[in-house]
Amino acid sequence: MSRSQRLLTLIDLLRSHRYPVAGKHLAETLEISLRTLYRDIATLQEQGANIEGEAGMGYVLKPGFLLPPLMFNDEEIEALVLGARWVAQRTDSQLSDGAKNALNKIAAVLPPELKNTLDDTSLLIGPSKDTVIDSVNMPEVRLAIRDEKILSITYCDLKDNKTTRRIWPFALGYFDEVRVLVAWCELRQEIRNFRTDRLLTCELEKTRYPTPRHALLKRWRATLHGASTTKAN
Structure with missing residues (x-):
């Protein structure tokens, strides 16, 4: 298992528990040493994962959004960009701004080679036949x-x-x-x-x-x- 895949697996393990999980249990599940586990947790915390806990006390992932680097392949990035562009063009201004801001946040955590894929994707949204006009908020x-x-x-x-x-x-x-x-x-x-x-x-x-x-x-x-x-x- 590559380190990037191991980090994603560790996140999934933490997500599956509502309460702190012992580091020993996590390390045994991932088949790594405790020392490696501590390094992996520190790496995820640096990337924005809201993981609380310490050695001997256990670890818990607090609720929130996490987009660690390397978690998207080319097709997934294109799908995200295409969907965000549709929302930006077909919805009200607040939801449109939300889609644009989401893409900016995704771009901020992607490594350079994947960020280029996000910026350069040529999948476009065509014009709609009719413009939806809402009379309410x-x-x-x-x-x-x-x-x-x-x-x-x-x-x-x-x-x-x-x-x-x-x-x-x-x-x-x-x-x-x-x-x-x-x-x-x-x-x-x-x-x-x-x-x-x-x-x-x-x-x-x-x-x-x-x-x-x-x-x-x-x-x-x-x-x-x-x-x-x-x-x-």
Whole structure:
């Protein structure tokens, strides 16, 4: 096993434990000496891994993002760049800036030869046939999804019927020509799809909806594999 692969394996081992792991156990699993393990942990810490602990006490990887050098091959870098370019061109300004900043952070931890691959990739995003125009604050919609907050909306359906609703948003689908908000609708008492370009008003409430987002996602995904109860508005 190469050292770069061993470092990635060590990270995976630490990620799989919520509590401190003895250095002896880590060294035995990796089939290395304790001395080598201590050097590897010091290397990962220098590269930004939030590893806490010391010899005799055990080690734990604190939650957070880690992008150690050498973890991407050419195809993975091209996939990251292509995806980030799509987000930068097809989403609202805050998410677009987030994609650009993410690429800058990735570039900062890549060794020179891989950074050149990131800078020089020629995979491009073509122009979209239609520009999606949202009449509501999309960062606020994403915040509602993350924080499991209720949205009060005024919605105009495909027949131009306007209704006022309270919804529990839990997913947002991005397509070239439309964005679709998936939510539990209190008015219809079922999961419904809402095109964001047909949201006339959208107000974020302080109230959290009672069903966890992951449970709503699970319920919605189940409908996609059978007789779907999700209806398009």
